Amino acid sequence: MQLIINADDFGYDEDTVAKTIAHFEQGALSSATIMARMPASERAMTYARKRSDMSFGVHLTYVCDTVETPVSSPGSVPALVRDDGRFLPSNTLRLRALTGRVPVSQIVLETSAQLALVRDHGIRISHVDSHGHLHKFPPFLEALERVLPRFGIDRVRAVQNVYLRRPLSRPTSWLRGGWGRNLRRHFATTEHFYMSSCAGDASWPCALLARNLAGVLEVGVHPGSREEWRRQESNALNELSRLVRVAGHELITWHQVTPISRPSSLKPDQG
Numbered sequence: 001m002q003l004i005i006n007a008d009d010f011g012y013d014e015d016t017v018a019k020t021i022a023h024f025e026q027g028a029l030s031s032a033t034i035m036a037r038m039p040a041s042e043r044a045m046t047y048a049r050k051r052s053d054m055s056f057g058v059h060l061t062y063v064c065d066t067v068e069t070p071v072s073s074p075g076s077v078p079a080l081v082r083d084d085g086r087f088l089p090s091n092t093l094r095l096r097a098l099t100g101r102v103p104v105s106q107i108v109l110e111t112s113a114q115l116a117l118v119r120d121h122g123i124r125i126s127h128v129d130s131h132g133h134l135h136k137f138p139p140f141l142e143a144l145e146r147v148l149p150r151f152g153i154d155r156v157r158a159v160q161n162v163y164l165r166r167p168l169s170r171p172t173s174w175l176r177g178g179w180g181r182n183l184r185r186h187f188a189t190t191e192h193f194y195m196s197s198c199a200g201d202a203s204w205p206c207a208l209l210a211r212n213l214a215g216v217l218e219v220g221v222h223p224g225s226r227e228e229w230r231r232q233e234s235n236a237l238n239e240l241s242r243l244v245r246v247a248g249h250e251l252i253t254w255h256q257v258t259p260i261s262r263p264s265s266l267k268p269d270q271g
Contacts, residue, residue, distance in 0.1 A: 001213060001217060003244060003252070004218040005030055006033060006157075006221070008129065009222055010032040012040065017044050019225050019230070023241075030055065032057075033128070036058060037068075038061075038068065049122050059128075059129055060129070060134070061130070062130065062132075064088065064089060065131075070113070072113040077106040079106050094134070094137065097134070097137040100139075107139060115153070126255050129156070133157075133159075133160070136159045136179045136180070138179075141182065154187055156187040157220075159176055160176075161176075162192050162208070162217070190215070194218070196221075205236055209244070221234075
């Protein structure tokens with residue numbers, strides 16, 4: 001089985017970056033996605049420039065957990081931010097996206113700004129995913145369709161389709177399959193994507209690899225040591241890495257995901 005093990009939130013804070021780098025150095029990760037404007041983004045990008053053997057994408061950020069703010073001027077993306085200039089909470093933005101109250105033009109502006117910032121730091125961007133998995137929602141996917149070809153990017157994280165436990169009923173659950181198919185029509189992605197929804201479940205690495213899925217499986221993780229849930233994910237990542245080596249599975253990067261063909265009129269953004 002081929003796996004991409006991707007660390008999300010690269011740049012979130014010094015603790016997360018330090019732990020992610022440690023996992024890279026131990027050979028437990030093959031990829032990470034960078035948050036463009038967070039307290040430790042500069043350190044994350046400095047490390048990424050040195051590791052051309054790995055893949056580094058952009059963890060597109062449109063929602064706020066702590067201090068997340070847009071790269072573009074808050075005044076230019078009013079539908080994405082609150083009065084203090086920080087992004088909206090995830091549930092608020094999800095509801096707005098589902099009810100058609102997020103202008104695609106504002107998502108295009110902010111997406112372009114984040115990608116340009118990372119690119120201009122000398123990073124070869126391999127792919128994109130998003131904080132809170134917002135990119136599966138139609139207005140965000142439409143924005144990616146407009147923006148990514150200009151940056152020469154055609155690889156995007158899949159909508160999660162691997163679960164070890166039956167997912168809880170959510171209002172968007174029945175839309176997941178359609179969103180996944182639509183994403184695959186426009187972008188290259190992995191056949192499978194898994195992310196644990198229960199940080200306290202330490203048994204998921206063994207159960208996941210037991211599936212022995214055909215094609216490429218991406219596993220998303222959130223390393224860290226300061227927060228308990230991140231520490232648990234780091235412990236699970238260590239176990240996953242050990243099991244991958246024992247079983248002889250192949251760890252690959254996003255650069256190795258088969259690209260899609262593009263019309264010749266779509267050129268990478270040189271600006």
